[in-house]
Every structure is written in structure tokens, then in C-alpha cells.
Amino acid sequence: MTSSHGTLLLVGAVEDTVRKAKALGLRVLLLQHPTKMTSAQQDLADVVRIVDYTDWSAVEPLVRQLWHDPGFDAALSLTEPGLEPAGRINDRYDLGGTGYEVAHLLRDKWAMRRHLAAAGVPSVAAAPLTERADLDRFGAEHGAFIVKPVDGTASFGVFLVRGPQDADEVWARVQKLRGKRTDRGSTLFLIQDFIMEQYVDGPELSVECFSFAGRHVVVAVTEKFVAPGFAEVGHVVPARLPHADQEAARRYVRRFLAAVGLRDGVSHTEMRIGPDGPVVIESHNRIAGDAIPELVEGAYGVDLTTYALGWPFGLVPELSGRPRERAAACTRFLVAEPGRIGSVEGVEDAGRLPDVLTVRMSAHPGDVIRELRDNWDRLGLVAVTAPDPESAIRRGAAVLREHIRVRTVSHGGRPGIAQVAVVDPAVEQHSDVVEARA
Missing domain, CATH: 3.90.1170 (Aldehyde Oxidoreductase; domain 3)
Known part of the structure; x- marks a missing residue:
């Protein structure tokens, strides 16, 4: 297919993302991490630059060159480590996509918690973990709580502190993880800072959403099955939750996305339904993992990846509302x-x-x-x-x-x-x- 509908700068991508961008008729400029490059991506993309795209000092000069030749109309990432760099590019060249501030709020869980508190959005008590005594102080005030990396993913380094008897072991594990990689198959993230968050006991779910100029359409509510150590071991769409809980989750995610300033594109927001209603666990301005996008397409016929790629160029129709379930x-x-x-x-x-x-x-x-x-x-x-x-x-x-x-x-x-x-x-x-x- 001849690319005629615009040029997209992709910050990190899997093969399927590049292929779908090309299927839309887009010219693709790909910034790819050296550990993630494949021959298929090399063949599919129009221009490839291999760079550690988590390092802005390395990315900025490459992007400046691409801006002048061949030029690009939009910048996007659907992979976690590429979200903040893509935000910086959107800001630098006034491209209109999600900027760095919003991407950072979603990546940095401590920044997100403080922002939600200031905006009056229901959240949970939270505090940074800097020393062993913090665990005792937080537990005494809030009871059971979660310790997790400030900017981690995939349930890596998440610990439940049920009471004082758990504090020493959790502190030792936190100290062991600091400075380590989060992904055993790649080298993109280092664990550094941790946050403590009040534990919410209730059903866990994620909300797959697409935003159209500030109008947030909930495409699917995904029921999540979580093992005792917080590894996710299953997902089902649509979620088997009471209607009232699903509606509360939809209202909450729309309020949440408006509060953090996300206006366009796909989002994946994880939450639990606690005694006082939904509360966010974490959120991302990207598609979900674990084949959840495939579940959404199979159940509702909406390809969230294609929507994310095509929306900046007007190549996909705006969803008028929640899509109809077909399976x-x-x-x-x-x-x-x-x-x-x-x-x-x-x-x-x-x-x-x-x-x-x-x-x-x-x-x-x-x-x-x-x-x-x-x-x-x-x-x-x-x-x-x-x-x-x-x-x-x-x-x-x-x-x-x-x-x-x-x-x-x-x-x-x-x-x-x-x-x-x-x-x-x-x-x-x-x-x-x-x-x-x-």
C-alpha cells in the first residue's frame, strides 16, 4: 500500500503495531530500542532509528533530524517505556497528542495520587517509602497496605503488608529490588522508588477506554483474576459484575481521565471496587497487555490499536457510545x-x-x-x-x-x-x- 494519509513517528512498537499503521496507509518512522528490534519491523517501517528511547538526550537529536527530513504529523507510543518520550515530542512540536505532563502523571503513581487528591477524585491514602520506619507509621494509620514501585508494571515488586509481622520481609525485598530491572526479558526499566498505598479489598477490573477530544468512551470493562502474589492469571470480557458496579466504574474512569488531562487516544485503567466504590490502582495511555485488546475486538469488534494509530489522522470513525457486545x-x-x-x-x-x-x-x-x-x-x-x-x-x-x-x-x-x-x-x-x- 502506498502511504498517503500522513506520517507517524512511533516510539517503540511491536510488529503488529507497525503492520496496522501501514495498513492504514501511514508512513511510519520507528524509533526502536536495540533490544526490541526485529527484521519484520525493519522491513515494515519506512524509516528506522535504533536508539535507547528512554534516554531523552539520545532521542532529542534524532527526532530533530526526522522533524526536518522527512517530517512527521503525529507522534505516538503504545508501549509503556515510550509514553513519556512520545509526550515530550508532542510538546516540542505542538502536535496535539498526549503531552509529557499527562503521560508522567499516569506513569508516576505518587504524582498521580497527589494530583487526584488535589482534584477531589476518590483515591486511597498513599505515601512514598523511603525508610523502614515508614512501613510501621503507614500501617498504624491505614491498616493493610500495598508496597509497589512508583513507576512499575506487570505486578512486578508488588507486596501486601497485612500487619507489622510482614514489614521486615517486605523492606528486605524492597531493598533487594532497588536498582534492578523490572522485565526479565528486556532492559528498559530500573526499579528505584516505592510507594505505599492503602489496600482495597474487592473485585479487580480494568476499563478499556478511547477518548475523542475529551469525550471518553468506555469500550469494555474487563474482569481480572489475580493470584495471591498479584500476578494476573486470567481476564474475561465483558466483566461479570453487577450492573451498578459497572456503571460506577464507567463514571469513575471518565472522571479520572478528565482529572489527569487525557483528551485523546486509548487508555487502560485498572481499579478495584471497594466498600466506597471504584478506586484507581493505576492507569496508562496505551493499550492493555495480556491479549486484552484481542478480547475487546473479539467481544465488541473494536480494534483499539488501529483506533489509536488512526485517530490522529482522522482515519477511524468516532465511536458514538459504548459498542454492542457480540460475544x-x-x-x-x-x-x-x-x-x-x-x-x-x-x-x-x-x-x-x-x-x-x-x-x-x-x-x-x-x-x-x-x-x-x-x-x-x-x-x-x-x-x-x-x-x-x-x-x-x-x-x-x-x-x-x-x-x-x-x-x-x-x-x-x-x-x-x-x-x-x-x-x-x-x-x-x-x-x-x-x-x-x-
Whole structure:
């Protein structure tokens, strides 16, 4: 396709993002991190510059050159480490997209909490964690609370402090993580600062939204299944929440996005429904991970990636309101006890099934399996569609059990098979889901 609809500067991207931008007829200038570059991206993009795009001092001169030749009409990132650099580019060249201040508010959870308090938006008590005594002071005032990185993702480094008995262990783990990388497969983030937040006990969900010049359209409410260590082990769209809770979540996210100043583009906002109603956990001006965009498209027919790429150029129609549900969709994850991956089989066969949206495996032969603490410890996922959420939950587990086999060896030398993480025992037959296949 000849690019004729404008030029887009992408700050970081996966292959699918570049391909969809090209399908829209856009010329693509790609700034890609050296650890993320692929031959497919190189072939698809019109111009590629390899740079650590988290380093503005390295990015700024490259962007200045691209602005003069060949020029670009919009700057965008749909990947977490590219959001703030894209915001700086939008500000520098007055492109009209989301600027640095908004991107930073969403990345920096302490800045976000202070901003919400000033704006009168319901939130939770929060404070920075700088010394061991902070844990005791915060717990004495607020009871159970969460400790997490100020700008982390994927549930990495998230700890629940139930009481004083947990404080020493959590402090030791925080100290161990400072200065470490968040993603075991890349090198884009360093963990430095931590925040304490009052714990909210209630259903967890995310709201997938698209904003059109300040009009925030809730596309989907996603029900989330979270393991005891906060790793996410499943998602289902639409969420099986009472109507009143879903409406409260929709109202809250519109108020939240207006308060932080997001006016255009896609957003992914995680929240919990507590005793006093919805409260934000974190939010991002990008698409969700874990194949949630595939769930949204499967359930509602809305491709959020294409919308994000096309909206700055007027290439997608503005949604008048909430899209009509046409199916349900679910992601299910494989997990295993600590050890090592022996073999992975059946991925291609599973991907060809008519009700399977995608199959993604992070497990490869020889990889080390870690205790399930965050999203990086999962082994893979399948996303499926079905007529209703309960059927989608069961079908996702069935695809993993019947078509994908990940053989493992535990640290004790025992052979085994990776298992489907249990999400809802009330829906799925527990023994069928977790029993290892012979």
C-alpha cells in the first residue's frame, strides 16, 4: 500500500503495531530500542532509528533530524517505556497528542495520587517509602497496605503488608529490588522508588477506554483474576459484575481521565471496587497487555490499536457510545512450579482453532521457571471467544489442556506438565483444570 494519509513517528512498537499503521496507509518512522528490534519491523517501517528511547538526550537529536527530513504529523507510543518520550515530542512540536505532563502523571503513581487528591477524585491514602520506619507509621494509620514501585508494571515488586509481622520481609525485598530491572526479558526499566498505598479489598477490573477530544468512551470493562502474589492469571470480557458496579466504574474512569488531562487516544485503567466504590490502582495511555485488546475486538469488534494509530489522522470513525457486545472473550494462563522448561508442543495447532484469538508462549525449552509472583512468571496464554463469559472461561482452559503441552522438570528433578491457573472454581471443574495430564 502506498502511504498517503500522513506520517507517524512511533516510539517503540511491536510488529503488529507497525503492520496496522501501514495498513492504514501511514508512513511510519520507528524509533526502536536495540533490544526490541526485529527484521519484520525493519522491513515494515519506512524509516528506522535504533536508539535507547528512554534516554531523552539520545532521542532529542534524532527526532530533530526526522522533524526536518522527512517530517512527521503525529507522534505516538503504545508501549509503556515510550509514553513519556512520545509526550515530550508532542510538546516540542505542538502536535496535539498526549503531552509529557499527562503521560508522567499516569506513569508516576505518587504524582498521580497527589494530583487526584488535589482534584477531589476518590483515591486511597498513599505515601512514598523511603525508610523502614515508614512501613510501621503507614500501617498504624491505614491498616493493610500495598508496597509497589512508583513507576512499575506487570505486578512486578508488588507486596501486601497485612500487619507489622510482614514489614521486615517486605523492606528486605524492597531493598533487594532497588536498582534492578523490572522485565526479565528486556532492559528498559530500573526499579528505584516505592510507594505505599492503602489496600482495597474487592473485585479487580480494568476499563478499556478511547477518548475523542475529551469525550471518553468506555469500550469494555474487563474482569481480572489475580493470584495471591498479584500476578494476573486470567481476564474475561465483558466483566461479570453487577450492573451498578459497572456503571460506577464507567463514571469513575471518565472522571479520572478528565482529572489527569487525557483528551485523546486509548487508555487502560485498572481499579478495584471497594466498600466506597471504584478506586484507581493505576492507569496508562496505551493499550492493555495480556491479549486484552484481542478480547475487546473479539467481544465488541473494536480494534483499539488501529483506533489509536488512526485517530490522529482522522482515519477511524468516532465511536458514538459504548459498542454492542457480540460475544464474550477470555484469556487463560499456564503456570508451573519452579524448575525448568523441557519442551513446548501444540502452539501452532491451538492457534488454528476457529474460536482462538491468539496463543502466546513466553516459555521456551531450557527456560527457568520461577515462583509465580508477577506477570513475568507466567508461561503463556491463550485468548478465546465464546457465547458468554462462563463458556469463555471454560473454553480457554480446555484449549490449554487439550492442545498445548509444556513439559517441565521441577527443582527436585520431578517431571511434570504446566497447569492452567485456576480463576473461578465456581465456573470451572476444579479437578479438570488443575490436574496434570499424564
